Amino acid sequence: MKNWWKILGVILLLYSFTVGMLIPLKPGVYSASPFTLEAGKKGEVTIYGYNTNYTKVKTPIRVWLTQDDANALAAESIKVVSDNQLIATFSMPTYYPGNSEATSLSLWVDSDADGAATLPDAISVTDNHPAKDVVDNVWTQQPVDNLSYTGKMTFPYRAMLGETVRNTYYHVPFWFAMMLILLSSMIFSWRYLQTLDIRHDHTAVALTQVGVLYGILGLITGSIWARYTWGDWWNFDIKQNMSAIAMLIYLAFFVLRSSFDDEEKKARISNVYNIFAFSTLIPLLFVIPRLYDSLHPGNGGNPGFGGDDLDSTMRMVLYPAVFGWLFLGLWMAQLLKRMAALRDKLYFEE
Amino acid sequence: MTLLTEVQTLIRKEFLVEWRQKYALGGILLYVVSTVFIVYFSFSGIDAKAWNTLFWIIMLFASVNAVTKSFAQENSQRELYYYSLARPAAILLAKMIYNMLLLLLISGLTYIAFSILAIDPVKNSSQFFLALLLGSIGFSIAFTFISAIAGKAANSSTLMAILSFPAVIPILMTLLKISANSLGLMTDTGIWKDIGILLAIDLIMLTLTFILFPFLWRD
Incomplete structure (x- = not known):
């Protein structure tokens, strides 16, 4: 099977x-x-739930407000309104651990039908007085424990992302595949310069075309995601800007190619530029974003890509998607290369 | 002849050529001064933040203008003559060193003109001059190499702009940060890391241009 990778x-x-x-x-x-x-x-x-089944529980739902891992306050009473709505009543204490004026509390909901769910920084408490001597510390009496686990196959829920978490299987693979494709394009450019075999030039150009396509798709999917999570199509985030510039560098490659008439000269000089372009891509996408704050995960104090945000269910889809897009890209590049070779052949036969 | 003496001779030749066509050097210097004037008149008041940005933008455009001609000015017969006399690496190195000196001159002049006409917000001058030096080296490496690429094509001045501006953005962004730090606009304890990054970018570009240049020059 020669074409197994396409299938x-x-x-x-x-x-x-x-x-x-x-x-x-x-x-x-x-x-x-x-x-x-x-x-x-x-x-x-x-409390508004998403995908929840609050009316279908067997044991009562439990709700906490937590300040950190050690300090939790359980709800006094819980009323189930519907599958997606709960009303929890807390008797808010006067004492709050820590010394800050305003306390930010996270919400935990645990039900046997849905498993445990949390909403970070859900509630803010005003007028709290950090007391010095506390007789009865309510914060440690009912800790968050014995959380239920349903064992169902799910993607992680983040209030900020919602269903757009699925964009991970498009946005991330486009950039992964683009890097790999542009890397191989650079390798073919180098091989062209070594051998001066025009077939390597065709391959390098075809791979660059696909790489630029993936880069643009990565920008578009990122922009859609940014509209949903950050509020705007373009946020002038450092990674957005740098990847747009990276696309400019590679679009200049095609302008450079179109400004030569002589085929051999065109191939030689544009392949030199292609290697140079890849070397500027690395600092653009991997070094400069680290110097500035970014809204992307893993930058500017945001939690990194991985950990809780990328659980094993997501990996199960993400990695196949990366290879899927990579193989599809290589297939497209192969077709483009064949087209270029045929065009050359027709040109010389005329 | 060793590489070093070749480079020395070629740099002397560059200076000689520049001296004989005085209009080129004079043109660049006038370009800087008039740009600074335009910027000064367009902005009613320049604060340190605007100063930092404008300074590097003027530097960027003046550098591109100064370096563009370095390969484009040679006609192909004369080029062939050079390559039969000296190693391509020596020719590239000589042009880079010459351009670096030219850019240092331009940046010094921009700084003087800008601080006389507008303000002189530099707080940490040694760090600022280090940024100027590293910037001149980086711009010189990138622009010299790209002018060698663009010089091969017919529409070289358009190509020079579209090929070089995106390519120097990593250098420019790092420079802006170091320079903002030296102006006291921000305090960054990890500034030496940024300088290290700039040096690393310069070094990678330098190595790469020497690997790639032998494929470029022969026609």
């Missing part, structure tokens, strides 16, 4: 499309209101 690529892509779209998100907490509660009073919090 494999298509299978991997179909797999990533279907599985990436079909697996539901883990039930999570979408939002909670009100945002502020007053210390020392009763606080009623309405």
